[in-house]
Amino acid sequence: xxxxxxSPEETAELGRKFALKLKKGDTVCLDxxxxxxxxxxxxxxxxxxxxxxxxTSPTFAxxxxxxxxxxxxxHYDLYRIMDxxxxxxxxxYDNDGDIVFVEWAGNADITDRKCIHLKFEYGKDINERIIxxxx
Ligand SMILES: Nc1ncnc2c1ncn2[C@@H]1O[C@H](COP(=O)(O)OP(=O)(O)O)[C@@H](O)[C@H]1O
Ligand SMILES: [Mg+2]
Numbered sequence: 001x002x003x004x005x006x007s008p009e010e011t012a013e014l015g016r017k018f019a020l021k022l023k024k025g026d027t028v029c030l031d032x033x034x035x036x037x038x039x040x041x042x043x044x045x046x047x048x049x050x051x052x053x054x055x056t057s058p059t060f061a062x063x064x065x066x067x068x069x070x071x072x073x074x075h076y077d078l079y080r081i082m083d084x085x086x087x088x089x090x091x092x093y094d095n096d097g098d099i100v101f102v103e104w105a106g107n108a109d110i111t112d113r114k115c116i117h118l119k120f121e122y123g124k125d126i127n128e129r130i131i132x133x134x135x
Contacts, residue, residue: 003131004123011037011129015044018133022049024071024098027113029105032120034079037129038103041120042075049073049099058103062090071098078104 005011022028022045030038043055050068058064058077066073074097081087087108095113102108105115119132 001133001135003133005037005129005131006125007127008037008040011040011131012044012047014131014133015041016048019045019048022099027100027102027110027115028118029110029115030101030103030118030120031106033122036120036122037131038118038120039077041118041131042101042103045101046073046075062086063092065097073097074100076100076102078102078107081107084109 003014005014018041028045030041032038039055039057046055046066049071051066051073053066055066055075056064058075059079062077062080064075066075076090076092078087081104087093092108093112102110102115105117116134121130121132122128123130
C-alpha cells in the first residue's frame with residue numbers, strides 16, 4: 001500500500017498506526033533518501049509501542065535502544081556502515097531486540113532475518129512524502 005503524507009506529523013501518525021501491528025521478533029527495514037522521513041516514522045512507531053522519551057537519529061551512534069516495560073526496541077541507522085565487521089561490532093547479529101528498526105537497511109546484507117520492507121520517497125511538494133508499506 002502506498003501512503004502520501006503532507007507533514008512530519010502525518011508521517012509520525014502513519015508510524016503509530018503501523019506499529020500497532022508489530023509483534024515481538026519483527027524487523028522493520030526502512031529505505032529511502034536522507035530526509036525522506038524514516039526517523040520521523042520510527043518516532044511514531046516507538047511512541048505507539050510505549051516509549052515516551054525522545055527518539056533521535058542514530059546516524060552517529062549506529063544504534064539507539066528504547067526500553068519500555070514490555071519491550072527492548074533497537075533502532076539502527078546503517079548509513080555509515082562500511083562492512084560486516086561494523087555490523088558485528090555494533091551488535092547487529094546478537095538479535096537481542098524484541099522489535100528492530102533498521103534505517104538504510106539496503107546498505108547491509110541482512111538475509112539472516114525476515115524483514116518488513118518500507119520505502120520512503122520525496123513527493124512533488126516540499127513536505128510531501130510517499131511511503132510504501134506492504135499489505
Ligand atoms: N511529510 C513529511 N514526513 C516526514 N518528514 C517530513 C515531511 N515533510 C517534511 N519533513 C521533514 O523532513 C525531515 C525528515 O527527516 P528524517 O525523518 O530524519 O529523515 P530520514 O531519517 O529519512 O533521513 C524532517 O526535517 C521533517 O521535518
Ligand atoms: Mg534517519
